[in-house]
Each structure stands twice: as C-alpha cells, then as structure tokens.
Amino acid sequence: MADNTTMEKIVALCKRRGFIFQSSEIYGGIGGFWDYGPLGVELKRNIKEAWWRDMVAGHDDTQAPPNAPSAYAMVGLDTSIIMHPQVWKASGHYDQFYDLFVDCRTCKARFRADQLGEYPCPRKPSRRAGEGEDCDLTEPREFNLMFKTYVGALIDPTAEAYLRPETAQGIFVNFKNVLSTTRVKIPFGIAQIGKSFRNEITPRNFTFRSREFEQMEIEFFCSPEESEDWYSYWRDRRLDWYTSLGLRSDNLRLREHEPAERAHYSCGTADIEYAFPFLPEGEFGELEGVSHRGDFDLRSHMEGKLIRDGDELVVELDEEGKPRYPGSGKDLSYFDEATKRKFIPHVIEPSAGADRTALAFLCEAYDEDAIPDEKGTLQERVVLRLHPRIAPIKVAVFPLVKKDGMPEIAASIYRELKKRWNVFYDEKGSIGRRYRRQDESGTPFCITVDSQTLADDTVTLRDRDTTKQERVRIDDLDGVIGERLTAN
Ligand code: GAP
Secondary structure, three states: OOOOOOHHHHHHHHHHHOOEEEOOHHHOOOOOOEEEOHHHHHHHHHHHHHHHHHHHHOOOOOOOOOOOOOOOEEEEEOOOOEOOHHHHHHHOHHHHOEEEEEEEOOOOOEEEHHHOOOOEOOOOOOOEOOOOOOOOEOOOEEEEOOOEEEOOOOOOHHHEEEEOOOOHHHHHOOHHHHHHHHOOOOOEEEEEEEEEEOOOOOOEOOOOEOOEEEEEEEEEEEOHHHHHHHHHHHHHHHHHHHHHOOOOHHHEEEEEOOHHHOOOOOOOEEEEEEOOOOOOOOOOEEEEEEEEEEOHHHHHHHHEOEEEEOOEEEEOEOOOOOEOOEOOOOOOOEEEOOOOEEEOOEEEEEEEEHHHHHHHHHHHHEEEEEEEOOOOOEEEEEEEOOOOOOOOOOEEEEEOOOOOOHHHHHHHHHHHHHOOOOEEEOOOOOHHHHHHHHHHHOOOEEEEEOHHHHHHOEEEEEEOOOOOEEEEEHHHHHHHHHHHHOOO
16 A cells, blocks of 8 residues: 555546446446446456355364364355344344434534544534534434335335344344254354345445445354354454455454443354545554354344343343244254264354455555656556456556557457466557556456567567566466466
C-alpha cells in the first residue's frame, strides 16, 4: 500500500477500471449495495476460489496440516438464503440481532449509537453528531438487522421470512444430513460461501459495511476437550491465509475480544483486523472473526433459543414455562464410536467476508510510482500489486504495431494462453499506455509481439512490479508463465 493511499483513490480506481460500481447508479444509487464490474467479478471469484481451494477442495483429510492438533475432514455446502423462520428464532437472531440507533430530530439523520462520536452530523459547519447546540438526539432504540420478506401469495404474519444475515445457520441445521451422508467423524469442518444480508443502519466506507455481502464461513465441529486447541489453530491458520495472498503482516493484527464485546453465542472471539485506509493511523477494522461458539448453535436448534444465566446457557422460557422459541426437537448430538460417548460438538467458526477481503487486497495492492516511457520520459503510474492468484487478468498480449503480421501472432498467443488463464488482448494505443492500463488493473504479466518476433519467434515478457522485460520463446510461454503465477 502506498503511504498516501486514500479511500477516494481506491474508489476512483475501482470505478475507472471497472472493479466496483454503485448499485443502480443511473437511478442515483441505493445505500449499502454494490455491483462488481468486469475486473471486480474476476477478483472476487479468485478470492473465493482461493479460499475454497485452500480450506476445502485442496485440504488433505488424511494428515494433520502444520500446527493442527490432528487430521480432520472438510466438506462443503450451499444452503438456501431464505430458511424456515424458526431457524432465526431458535438461533437468537430474531430478537437479539440488532444495533442501537439514535435519530436527530433536527436534521433527521440516523446514527448507530455506538458510533456517535465517530461520524459527522450532515449539516455545516462540520461537527460530530450531537455536538451542535441545536442537535436533538432521541434515546437509543433497537433496530433488527434482518431483512424481512414474505413467502407465498399471502402478505400476513404467517408468511413472514427473513433473508439470512449469516451463512452459518444453514450449516448448523444440516449438521445431521452431513453426518449421515458423508460418514465424516469429529473433528471435521463444513464450509460455505454465499450471500448474506443485513439492513445496516449506517452502511459506510465503500464495500466495508454493506447491506448485501458475501461470507466465506467454516463451522468446525470438535469435542469440547479439544475445542481450545482448535480455536488457537484456526486463528493462526486464517491469519496466515491473508499473508500468503499478499497482505503485509504489519497491516494485520489478531485481536482477542473482551468478554463484554462478544456476540451472544460466543465464548471466545478473535478478530483478524486490517489497517484500512479509511481508519485513522494505528487503527484496524474487522476482516474476519474467529469464534469459539461452544455448543450454543446445535443446542439451540435442538432445545430452543438459549440465554445466559450466569455462566450457564439455559433455554429461554415464556410466561407459561415453555421454550419461548422452540428448537427442532431433533437430536443433534454426536456419538463417538472410539470412546462410546455421546456429546454435543463444540464449534469453532472462522467467518470471513469476501467483500471486505477484496477491499483489503485492493487497498494493500494500491501503489503509485513513476516509470520511463518509450522515449525515456518518466511517467507516473498507478499500479495494483495484486498477488498473481487473485489478479483478475493474468496476462495481457499486445502486438507492438497493427501491421507486419504482428496482430495475427499476438492473437494466436492470446488464444493459446486463454485455454488456461484469463488473458486480455489489446492492440489500441501506444505500448506504454497499454502497459499502464494493465498495471492499474493488476495484471502481473504483459507479452508484446515485436519485429524481433518475426525473426526468431521470441516475444517480450514484462513484469508488472519491476517493469523489467525479457525475451521468451513463444513455445516456452505457457511453462514460464505457469511457473511464475504459482511461484509464491
Ligand atoms: N457467522 C458469524 C458472523 O456472521 P460477523 O462477525 O457478524 O460473524 C463475519 O461476520 C464477517 O462477515 C465479518 O468479519 C465481515 O468480513 C463480514 N461482514 C459482516 N457484516 C458485513 C457487512 N455489513 N458488510 C460487509 N461484510 C460484512
């Protein structure tokens, strides 16, 4: 990340190059919703694919990864966005998933109660919400973050349903289905990538806090005795994942929550945080939460909504002494063949946001420098130093000029490389400008067909970060690029 990286520059680049657009922009936009453009969709797909490969498809069930307490299995799921409304009642989201907000009666603006000191009042002169003499704030009130909808033709309370605010619950309610169909044994993880929706009071900071976003979640089921070891393993494993894809470790930190800060289900949470440029120097924002959820979720879906009574979790009862929000009544416990013991598994949950991850990678990759053009004059450039695994376009192919058969050779190289990677062909504009356009898009390599190609079948291969060029035989391109894309 360049020292002078600002959110304004990131947002402008995203718009200019087609990474991210405001949703419904031609109608003035809609707060908290974003569209990924041609480059953005590739970036986000690459992030999700890297996560799926590293956590699920490429995971070796037969041996313990470094620092893991033991070997474990990992399987995937893709569950529905709208689920039975009882899911959200038993899980606690129906009556506990809210933020506190305050309204200003004078300017009609709405603020999150916990962020009053952080955001300005919309009126001039600029000041913090509540600081003006005529600011007239209401008492904090609760606002449930779940989007409500109706299933079927009737718009009445019996048809009410919710867009999921997390992908996790789809995993918990399928716990028994996975156990009986895959024969996995504890410890094992179930992973899911999918959209979640939260009617955030104050969506802000570009895609950081959106109302529609994607999560990449793992629910890792283990025995209560081993749960602390697995909690520790997943915190480190997930932190390492971000550095392996290019986030600098001094821009990242792992922060353990204070007990009072934890969500209702958590008996331990650590956030993986990133120094986003919209934050003051030295401050970090949540990228991923790793939580020790104990047996909260499976128990809730068995017995009904749980509340804390001192150190105990007990089923919340109504005035008649019945569960206020009953669970399914199904047995979601696990029978361990080895120890002949039956227990409710504990859960460790690494829960990441694909959009926040994409934003962090964009911020980290953003850089500005100056490079000589064809005439040796220094030209300022913006370069996205994205890790090759997540770069939207891997290689761009150019003919130096549009004559002498160069476009035909370049097009045939393009077609050949496109069989393996996302490759871009461009014959318009000066070669320097074409390079700089790819630098801004984060493309790690550019190939140019020039007059020497016609004599010896070699092309130039240019590296985005060093801007160094070397000659490579056309026949060797596939191997050389393949090696460099997977080098680290
Ligand atoms: N299942 C646990 C859970 O959902 P969370 O901390 O509320 O935990 C996990 O969310 C991750 O989802 C966050 O670390 C963040 O990356 C992403 N996320 C949550 N709310 C978001 C929002 N409004 N906009 C974008 N990403 C969000």
